[in-house]
Amino acid sequence: MQVNRSGEPGYAGLATFCKLPLVLEASGLEGVDVAILGAPFDEAVSHRPGARFGPRAVRMAEDSAGVPPSRPHMALGIDPFQVLTVVDYGDAEAVSADTERTHRAVKGLVAEVCAAGAVPVVIGGDHSVAHPNMTAVAEHHGRGRVGVLHFDAHADTATDLDGVVRSHGTPMRLVVDEGSIRGDMFIQLGLRGCWPGPGSSSGCASRASAGTRCTSWTSAGSPPVSRRRSTPAGRGTPSSCRSTSTPSIRPSRPEPAPPSRAG
Numbered sequence: 534m535q536v537n538r539s540g541e542p543g544y545a546g547l548a549t550f551c552k553l554p555l556v557l558e559a560s561g562l563e564g565v566d567v568a569i570l571g572a573p574f575d576e577a578v579s580h581r582p583g584a585r586f587g588p589r590a591v592r593m594a595e596d597s598a599g600v601p602p603s604r605p606h607m608a609l610g611i612d613p614f615q616v617l618t619v620v621d622y623g624d625a626e627a628v629s630a631d632t633e634r635t636h637r638a639v640k641g642l643v644a645e646v647c648a649a650g651a652v653p654v655v656i657g658g659d660h661s662v663a664h665p666n667m668t669a670v671a672e673h674h675g676r677g678r679v680g681v682l683h684f685d686a687h688a689d690t691a692t693d694l695d696g697v698v699r700s701h702g703t704p705m706r707l708v709v710d711e712g713s714i715r716g717d718m719f720i721q722l723g724l725r726g727c728w729p730g731p732g733s734s735s736g737c738a739s740r741a742s743a744g745t746r747c748t749s750w751t752s753a754g755s756p757p758v759s760r761r762r763s764t765p766a767g768r769g770t771p772s773s774c775r776s777t778s779t780p781s782i783r784p785s786r787p788e789p790a791p792p793s794r795a796g
């Protein structure tokens with residue numbers, strides 16, 4: 534369903550992602566290559582809430598790609614909207630203060646997108662939503678057969694935060710412990726800062742010796758990373774899942790950065 538007029542400026546009209554057609558039923562995903570999906574939930578954070586407004590904020594940030602949208606890449610000369618059929622699949626039906634039901638809703642929609650043969654792109658939301666996202670993708674393609682590139686400031690590999698297992702600081706450990714993603718196919722990039730501490734890091738290291746390895750690069754930069762492209766995560770994996778924490782795409786106005794434990 535196209536909900537925007539072709540002559541609208543970017544700041545006008547209903548805010549689907551890049552003014553893409555809106556699809557709310559799985560039956561409308563036939564022939565779709567990529568489905569954008571919002572996961573508006575932030576009650577699994579240990580510090581700053583607000584990411585529930587992320588999906589809407591991203592859609593509101595559109596500055597006018599036109600209808601239909603055009604976004605040609607300057608260097609590659611490729612417009613993804615020309616070569617792919619992309620739709621906005623709306624938001625998951627998050628339940629305020631109920632992480633389990635919200636995660637179930639996110640997982641259900643990601644599964645629908647996968648079942649339709651499309652690639653899900655999930656906009657959070659706090660990083661706890663990575664758990665149902667990755668789980669649904671892994672269950673579709675085969676548990677242990679999906680590699681993950683995780684761009685984040687933090688590893689998010691805690692067993693729990695203050696006793697809370699479904700947290701924004703735990704999804705990367707959960708998917709490995711549950712067998713959805715193999716540790717040696719889970720690549721983490723950009724980690725820094727004071728969390729997690731040595732305990733969590735050593736936990737990952739010990740799991741490496743058991744065959745479930747968390748691989749992390751700290752301040753490695755792109756050249757060293759590109760030289761590691763033949764690591765297990767890039768070999769023989771039928772699919773990949775990319776996870777980026779909200780802080781790394783936080784827009785514009787800089788704020789004083791308080792110490793944070795996860796995200």
Ligand SMILES: [Mn+2]
Nearest residue numbers: 660685778796
């Ligand atoms: Mn994170």
